[in-house]
Amino acid sequence: MKIETFALERWMTRWELDVAYDIAESGIYPMSTRELIDLAPAGERAELLDTLLDYRLGYSEARGSAGLRAEIASTYAGANPDQVLITTGAIEANYLLFNTLLEAGDHVVAVNPAYQQLNSVPKAIGADVSLWKLREENGFRYDLDEFERDLLRPNTRLIVVNTPHNPTGAMLTDAELDRIYALAEARGAWVLCDEAYRWLDMPDGEPLARPIAERGPLGISVGTFSKPFGLPGLRIGWMVAPEEIVAACWGMRDYITLSPGKLNDALSLHALRHRSQIVTRTQGIVRENLAVANAWFDEWGELVGWTPPRGGLLALMNYRLDLPSSELADKLAGEYSVMLAPGSAFGFEHHLRIGIGQRPDLFKTGLDQTADCLTTLLRDGVGFRDV
Ligand SMILES: Cc1ncc(COP(=O)(O)O)c(C=O)c1O
Structure with a gap:
């Protein structure tokens, strides 16, 4: 089968191990094996672990x-x-x-x-x-x-x-x-x-x-x-x-x-x-990040905008600066250690994909770094595009 390149996977693979603030990720901040085992009631954990170790x-x-x-x-x-x-x-x-x-x-x-x-x-x-x-x-x-x-x-x-x-x-x-x-x-x-x-x-x-x-x-x-x-x-x-x-x-x-x-x-x-415990964990992360994201989009509304997700945890944010999304995403990753996926990977130029499932402290710093990048670009002469 001849198939076109999976543009997003190629781009993510290039940066995902190097950046500190991956706020493009499509899932929830991963659980560790220990956290997973610890979902069992305290009295059952040792037995569960033994069962798994003896598998x-x-x-x-x-x-x-x-x-x-x-x-x-x-x-x-x-x-x-x-x-x-x-x-x-x-x-x-x-x-x-x-x-x-x-x-x-x-x-x-x-x-x-x-x-x-x-x-x-x-x-x-x-x-x-x-x-x-x-x-x-x-x-x-x-x-x-x-x-x-x-x-x-x-x-x-x-x-x-x-x-x-x-x-x-x-x-x-x-x-x-x-x-x-x-x-x-x-x-x-x-x-x-x-x-x-x-x-x-x-x-x-x-x-x-x-x-x-x-x-x-x-x-x-x-x-x-x-x-x-x-x-x-x-x-x-x-x-x-x-x-x-x-x-x-x-x-x-x-x-x-x-x-x-x-x-x-x-x-x-x-x-x-x-799963009910996991869903509670997930919703806690999403709730916290959503509030931070809404405040951030309000604060930087001249530069960026979004339609908040109705479900899931992903959204396409738009930005008003006049530069291609792959260039902006590479700059964010290479110079600001932030991963926001280029909209061009989805055929959506002048957009970045954002995920609100990251660990909340990393998510917040990632957004702050992004604002820093956008305001620096503006100061350095990158203009607004016509919208
Ligand atoms: C809509 C959708 N389907 C399927 C997948 C594949 O997920 P996985 O193979 O990790 O279960 C993804 C991963 O990002 C996705 O976003």
Whole structure:
């Protein structure tokens, strides 16, 4: 398969180990293994640790352990464990699904801007991809009328959405997902909903919509331990789909990663069983950073602006200075030790992607450094662009 470069990953890889203030990150400040173990009640920790230390590290069950699949299935109304496939992150779930569901020439509607995989893999397969654009002037809302009127076709094979959305923090409501599902059903199209940001509703914000997999057999949900749980290093994600789709994806995965890491599977199960504590941790971080970010955008409103995320933890901030986002992002990283991802990686010039999941003290200093960089550029003669 010939596929275009994953622009954001290339850029992040260049800087992520060198910067002190990574405020572009797409997840929550990661948990340590100790913090994860400490979620167990004090009286049970020693036994849990012993169990993990004595684990025989043979190959694990290829679909993911029965325990983990059952626990995940229990979070989707009506799903059974055979509808769950554990994958190497949500990225593998998406990849398997695109390659299982699509053939060259199939028509796909996919959200854009996007976690690039959601656009690039269908294109690389040879699908005819219509981009469903989220626009800043529209508050980064999904326009359902445009979707129905201009993008859907009688032969559309797959609709790809992501809610809450990377990189804008857009959300689809329950009613909107119902409408998308009904339109898909009328055409026999699949709906792949990337729900990597599930459980990341904004503190005091709108509730998240029910997963698409609960709406009927054409709805496929993808999830992960990376974002809401702060456990991206486990590399554990999943899909919830009809059994025949899970079986086909499993068959393809035999050639790629075969099975999930056994210890990671066990740690993921432990995390899921204690998710209410993890969600409390996550919401604490997001709440604190959101307040700091809102105050910062108020203070520097002449230079920057944003649409705060409705869900998840990501947003695209715009800036008024007249220089390309890749240049600004490189300068921030190289000279100010701040990582804010260039909007150009999402086709959004004069924007930077910001994530509000970082450790709050680092997040705040990162914003202060960013203001320092922007005001220095202004003083050094970089002008405002026309808007
Ligand atoms: C929307 C979306 N889907 C999938 C992924 C992949 O996540 P992972 O493979 O770590 O589970 C990401 C990561 O940033 C994402 O933002």
